[in-house]
Amino acid sequence: MGNCYLGTESEILKNKIFALVDCNNFYVSCERVFNPKLNNVPVVVLSNNDGCVVARSEEAKALGITMGIPYFKVKGIIESNNIRVLSSNYVLYGDMSERVMNLLAKFTPNIELYSIDEAFLDMKDISVNDYTAYGKEIRKTIFKNTGIPVSVGIARTKTLSKIANEYVKHNPRLNGVFDIVDFPKMDKLLAHVPIHEVWGIGGAFGRMLMNRKILSAKDFRDASEFFIKDKMGIIGLRTKYELQGLSAVSLDEVLEPKKAIMSSRSFGRYVNKQCELEEAISQYTIRAAEKLRKQQGCCNSINVFVMTNHYKLTDKQHAENKTITLPEPANYTPELIKYAVYLLRKIYKPGYNYIKAGVLLGNIVPETPVQLNAFLVNRDHDKRNRIMKAMDSINKTFGRDSLKVASSGIAQDWAMKRQHISQRYTTNWNELLTVNLT
């Protein structure tokens, strides 16, 4: 949620203004840019493995498709209403996101890239009368240059800008921009925001608060500090201040390097052979190590986990993970694979139907200067770095996995399902949009 201040009076910042720019139904909007047949018809985008619905067009929302619902549960509604279904195409969405963010960065350097489809902007240099006009200009620019529609919420705190943004989406007459900096009907607005929809309050706290008759953002704002601190700690307290218009969560402008990097996937089918799990774990380690080198980091620990399908109650269950601390920080793929496979062999048990596995690289430190372990033999770091650089650069030029480590397998028939994938229109020469002029 960004840098946070403790709740002491002096540290809470007043007179701050934030704009939250959020792409509408982002994944669906990305698909529509390249396939106009998807306009004005219901569309959903599925998560990895075609598991859950993770994006819905307005038409699909209207048909009762909820966020995060497993695909198989709504297959009936989808088929009977002819809802278009797409597997998620993260290469495409990532590239479109970059275009949107680059445009936003031209408006102000004081920007926090919050997620793939959202950014907070500092509005301190905009004069009070111009907030809405500024928001409209942002909207126009993004749409014109990328085809992605966005909503803009403007408020004194990040939490309130989230609320303004959400309100925009349900009120078309606002034309995509809502400024609640000095909103006269704030009480009424907050009273209509259900407690579990407040940023920072999720399912568990939401249920606890509802049991205590704290039902809306307004109820929470007006609840006792002592109660909130006691039940929710300082995170809850910050949210209360934010709802009061006191900024307790600051703008995080700098993209901090990740402290941990994970790669994990559900399999396209059950896997029970050790050799297949080893392939998968090798593949995930390759992916995680690529990300690690991209941020010029080395990790000090590796965690490997495997799990069976906990939804399937008739199956024997096994979920386990193990961590190893490395003798020295590393980002050399073959070495990381060696440790990861070692860990896998410790936790693997034959006779189980595994559905998911993953690798977590932890305790990440900058690549240089690396703390070398003086007691270890010289491992020729230079040579290793050159090998990894060469591999990364070949894969960047010729496409992912052009050059790879053999232990990850060739066929990978355990890999995830993506039956409805669209093309990588913007990042692969072989998959450009073709226009039929006949």
Added chain:
DNA sequence: TCTGGGGTCCTAGGACCC
């Protein structure tokens, strides 16, 4: 039959030290 992936922060409790 079919239920995502990748992160962050906070807190409580144990180990250890003086």
Added chain:
DNA sequence: TCTGGGGTCCTAGGACCC
């Protein structure tokens, strides 16, 4: 038989986000 107190560090687990 009596069995401190306070600090730090680490880890696991729980909560949250998109």
